[in-house]
Amino acid sequence: MSAPTARAYAFRRADEATQPDFVRAALAELISTFIFVFPAVGSIFALDKMYAHTGRPASGLLAVALASGLSLAAAMAASINVSGGHVNPAITFGALVGGRVSLIRAIYYWAAQLLGSIMAVILLRLVTAGMRPVELYLAAGEGKGHGMLLELVMTYGLVYTYYATAIDPRRGSMWILAPLAVGLIFAANILVGGPFDGAAMNPARAFGPALVEWRWRHHWIYWVGPLIGGALAGLIYEFLIIPIEAPHPTQQPLAAEDY
Template sequence: MKSTSFGHFKRLHFHFASKHTPNNRSRKIKILKKAAASSINTPLFTFSPSKSNSHKQKQKQLFGGDNLIVVFEEIKKIDIKITSTRVYIANMPPRRYAIGRADEAAHPDTMRAALAEFVSTLIFVFAGEGSILALDKISKATTTSPSDLVVIALAHALALFAAVASSINTSGGHVNPAVTFGALLGGRISVVRAIYYWIAQLLGAIVAALLLRFATNGMRPVGFYVASGVGEGHGLVLEIVMTFGLVYTVYATVIDPKRGSLGIVGPLAIGFIVGANILVGGPFDGASMNPARAFGPALVGWRWRNHWIYWVGPFIGAGLAALIYEYIVIPTEPPIHTHQPLAPEDY
């Protein structure tokens, strides 16, 4: 496979062996899928073999996308039936403010994305809140020790890394109503899809808390609250600053159209920033940064003390990060081209 830079695009040339054995054909499909391994439901191209091609006819097909142009060169007739191969590219949609189409609410892609958000949020909340309950079960201590704080931060970081990585191909890997709000404010998601995401995230957090209460034989989820000696205003500022850092990282590693190969480490970077923020804010207000993460345990454990700051703070921080990144860091986006002619030397 040969790769050369071409303006804002990258041109990939796939030259295949002349003998199309089943293993070679399978390898071709795997190469194409690997090139678009990180997908979020943005179709790049569809390849449908033409049955009318002669045995030695050379067929070239060019497909344009936001970041990738692929030239498929068929040397000989394909012997087995391949109906179509749809390849997706990990590419956030361009900035566009919209309520959403009438058919979007019932579209299968929207349902799949909402399901991915539900499952990934369940995974994250179950592991995050579960680590706190596990420490309570082991130590029976009334205060959090430094080693306990490290364990909780690590559990949240690893769980969020896994949750984002497992859902980024389907929904974009928000796992957080504040991240969804930032994407909505930045024009990266429609209002209809944002509402679906919020419902799915809250339900995922509630189900995770219910599962924890059942699995731990009735242990009451701890949730979040401001520590003694810390005012609600201090906790609110902490949530704003920490969520700002989280959403800014999401924009830089997942949403920014100029991120390039940095998107590969996006889930890991997001997990790292959450773990680091818990080490900072955990002793003061628990470091939620996620309204769903706070809401599920609060509902199941019925703990509502200081709960409002875990909604207001993250939404303010997410909104500030989205607006700053959208209109200062990436004020304009490169134009989207759907076709780029081949240079003569490529024939």
């Protein structure tokens, strides 16, 4: 049995010098977040265009869930070999509290993810003749505490799935399925939470439309809930699920021998 490896909490790690640099990893996060947000928000634009006079049908929720889940899977697959394929500040936060990324890398990722979301929403406005994005907000009758708890629970499941398939040292070839698994749980959670609070599970997804339209109604919910959920998933999986004797290489981004 090998000796336990100490988790590495640091502002910046020395071993990161041998991995893809911050700029390239952050650029991958920016582009991948753009790839995710453009269809996720654009699917709502499409529904509003098709049903401008009748309102969105109930089946529109399925269309948004599919567009969001599939685009997230593609975005993660496009960046997992460079940055770890976070595409979500909550996933980055979960990896940070689990000791899988340094603080400076997390800051770079957060900035890139938010910028990618903003760029996607701005471009959507340009290509749709100025259609206005709808910011996420609570449905009528839903309490703020309920909305935050819903975001927390959904994001917990999302980050836990990411940890199990992309970070766990025992994952083996399972990492190949990580983008699909995360995309599927994301789509499934939209079917559950969409009618209640829009089901963000991703502060960057909520931030782009809110900033472009400058509408911040209930916006704090889409930060507090996902970040707490992501942190809980990272802590629980890191300290309760991964055996202490398991090897603990730096996982984010993937080590050079993994790609």
